Amino acid sequence: MDEVELVEDDWVDTAPPRTRPAHHPPRGPVPWRRYARRWWPVPVVVAAAVTLADLGIGTVEQRAYLTAQELPQVAVAVGPDVRAVELENGTRVAWAGREVAGVYLSSSWDDSGAESLVATDPDSDEQLWEAPVVSDFSNGNAFTTTDCWAESGQIACWSAVAVYDTAGTTTLTRARLFQLDPTTGARHDDTPLPAETAVIGTGDHRITATVRDDQRIEVTARTLDGTVRWQAILDPLRDARDVYSPMRLQVVGDAVVVSSDRGAWALDLVDGHTLTFGSSVGPARQDRLAVEGAAGAQVSGPDGRITALGIARRLQLSVDDGSVPQAEFVLDQPHGELSGLDTTTGEPLWSTDTAFRAETSVILLDDLLIGTVPQGVLALDATTGAERWRADVSPSADFSLQPVTDGRHVLVLGDRDEGTEVVALDLRTGTRMWTAPMPPDLRQLAVDQHRLFAFGDRAAYRLS
Template sequence: MQRLGDGDPRATGPYTLMGRLGAGGMGAVYLGRSAGGRTVAVKVVRPELASDGGFRDRFRREVAAARKVSGAFTAPVVDADPDAELPWMATAFVVGVSLHEAVAAHGPLPKGALRMLTAGLAEALNAVHGARVIHRDLKPGNVLLALDGPRVIDFGIARATDGTALTSTGAIIGSAPYMSPEQATGQSLTPASDLFSLGSTVAFAACGRSPFGDGGAAAGVLFRVVHTEPDLDAVPAELRPLIARCLAKDPGERPTPREVIDFVEQGDRPSPREGWLPEAVATDVLAVRAVMTALPRPAPTKLLDPPTQDLDAGPQAPGPGRRKLILGLAAGALAAAGVGTAVALNGDGSSGTTAGASGRPAGAPSRPSGDDVPEGKLAWKVKLPATCPQVVSAGGVVACVSLEQIWGLDDQGKTAWTVKGADHGVQFSVQGPTPKNIAAVDGDRLYAAGMAAPTMANLTMHATVLGVGLADGKNVSTATLDTAPNVGAILMPGIRGGRAYVTVMLGTPQQPTTGYGIWALDLASRKTAWFHDHEPLLIHFALPPDSDGLLIGDTERLTGLDAKGATSWTQKVQAEAVGAVGRYFVVADVSGTLSVLDPATGRKVWSVQGVEGAANRGGVVAVNPDGSILYALLRDKDGGLSLAALDSASGKKRWTAPLPPDNAKPSAVRARLLYADKTLYRMDAGSVVWALDPADGKPLWKYTGMKGTDPSKLAWAAGDGRLCVSDTTATTVAALHANGA
């Protein structure tokens, strides 16, 4: 907690205020205790607002709305006095840490925790909507993670569903990255608006950021919420359809809280003995509990998130978060409370596997440690002023594409040239720090996908591809899709035979999302070769170099397209990742089966089981230059991985090589492979990059400079004699020579 200053009250109603937890536009929140020892969170209105009769009415309605809500996943109101000299409201103090700070400190939540979070938020909204209230500000900072489940707090801008608003007509109040499109445009709201915020909040918990990006001015964020599709790459495959439905632009297409709960209940639940929170987050919660119970008079420090900022209010000074500050207070208490924590969270420590005489599970390979593999020498590392979600190494430069411009970096990492999108009326398809394919090389030119740059005064948009010379950043050209109503390009799956293949979001500014499509652009003429309309969100693409076919896929099915963009076949399959080898499609499904398909018919040529999947935008397999060998990762009985070289025509194993252990918790981005410059590269779950000999899989060198970074935030590319890695969170780009020297 923060110490009480001269302007802070020392008591409110029956509660002694022990320190300030946080502050926002409406007032401050304090940790309070009653004479009987009950701990509460007390919101006290600022003195200058207390004298405003209209604001008192708003606060009175907030109290009334919050009093209506009672549920296992909310923090109930225990006392209030909206007519006091300084109006106040007390809610039960939740022994937990905010979702926002838990993710910031420890990274995205694992799949089991995400499922319980989703169900808990839906339970909370069920109670909120049952009381005829709309929350209107559900976001990671208003979700607390407790040992027995999440809690939704702060009804400061809530609204009764009978139309009694707490804000002036037309005002847009809330947190931009988590608003619904109808809230962002000032329309009337229904409970479905909270479901959109639920989807954004769960996506944040899975990805570590808002699905619409957190960067830029509020107007830019709101524009993306209204007109672009969310980035859900890091959301587990089984939850992705639900979250995508929550984030539908049309409120009528979103599920109800009850439907969300029913969806989650169909899957596996975490063991009660293990708890639902990751160990690191649970440890923080235990620290909070230790502090709250160990000392009757905790030393002053500060607990809650940075304050909520209303878009129509001035910026508020952010303060330390709940986790950071309470752990400062907990330093002494943890010495006593920490003993036994690991046992409580991890159970009895048994692995549940049968070990052989060597201590390994029966049939598991002997696994090298990797300690003797030499460290690769970093050629250069630079920090860019913006996120680079894709790096391209070709033509003597490393090209990096941001939302607003492209950088060309030379062999020393120095900027050789830049191209600003605004100079050519283009905004590139970059949303947040998730790696994605938005650019590709054809000969000596780089092509990047985007949209005609919109303004708040003119929202007209069209998918656009910008081309630039790799050597000097000159000879810029643009091509725009004019054969279908659309609001911009999302991805560029690749270039083949002089055609760029671009994923496009269909719609108009008035009806932003009506479907998706693939645009085949002839680069020489800058004319459309063909356009394929596809209604569901497209997430899978494969472009075989020796075929005219194209594979596209959504969450439920795959579709094969011919050379003219017509549908050749469809198959219902839940794919985790797709790729291409020679003239064939490669598909890894959720069961761990990797299949090679004929592009003309979709017929299975061969398959192999036990393949590690879930690659991020490709990389589940790698292929040698002539397409004769396919490299994949196979799961071993000890939980580790082996690299396998498979004959692309028959699927027969040429060799397998056990890989060193990752020494990291499993990542949502597991199988990542690249082949270039006679070197096979693998990024493991701990973000260590291994350079391997493609002849036998033996390690040549490794690079540990990104170790500990979330691999889902790392973009990489190999070619032109170098390996490049972009840390999209730190906005840094590093390069190593292919030989590691």
């Protein structure tokens, strides 16, 4: 029998766990270790390890919390002493970030709507630089759309500026392709593009979509030296919808998605053949694609399997830890029904007439599906649909019960006699753990890169 020596050491690391952005892998086991100085057979060692893992700060709950903290949409832990610090006038809050070429790159907008790219250190959260996307942005009826990716050690970006009128008609005024130095943010290789042109990169090649004179869309994939890998010509669709943004490309798993007012398509990244199409195509869970078109709403999997959604809308998960990976969760608002659909069979996993108020701002964490209902917050078992807990919270405003989480608690804004308060519910039981008073004008909580924010009628706040 294999034998190992275990050495007893009752050292315990009392330092709090360090929160790291989601693009870093977990640092390893929870911070404790115990060993016993004896010769023990391997099976006994394994059993001891499993038992000890559930002791002290090494509990299953603690490990689940540390795993949740790796998700960027999960806030750093807060407690009843949390305070709201008003952001100074002009302070820019960056959103929708991800790691690109070794920096955490986010977009922010000033009061006029002008966009800047903000780079922060992914370990320290220290801002490294800020680069304006468009320096002459002055039209209040205009907006920018920007996508960036890593390419040859640089940050490559496509950006388009569009102007819209009172009827919602959008006109592209300019599109550009440029590069930024990831260390300094210095801009170079700034190249103007035809107005109706979108570009996205994968690191080793670029994909370009351009509207031709005949109104068809030409999509071309080229290596970085300009060699054409494939080309596709897309005819406008009859069920296309007006979209309130420029044409855009997006990489979803092994597909590139083309979105435009002429239709939407998903093309294979390797050879460009059409995987699916409709009036809109976008990312769903687990690299699946959500498609809307003449045949209704459906989800298309990487294996080509189609799951029909009918008239229901997919839940937009603000936090998704990958629980129940085969499931898509859909809300049929007209009938007040919430369902979990098995995308491997197309059959319902479960269905309940206790539906959430909206299909947005729903948390999926540790097999719990958490959203709001008219009288508070509801948690369902994501596998069975069974109610796990329900908490009555009086909302401070229409949108104040959109939940966020720090991995241990579900946080919402509730009403109190003196104004507004943060209400912390235990993630697993719904028990009210604590409350903290807040400025009376707060209406909504939000999380970005583990930072917890609150927004009110007159100001924005950082909660810590």
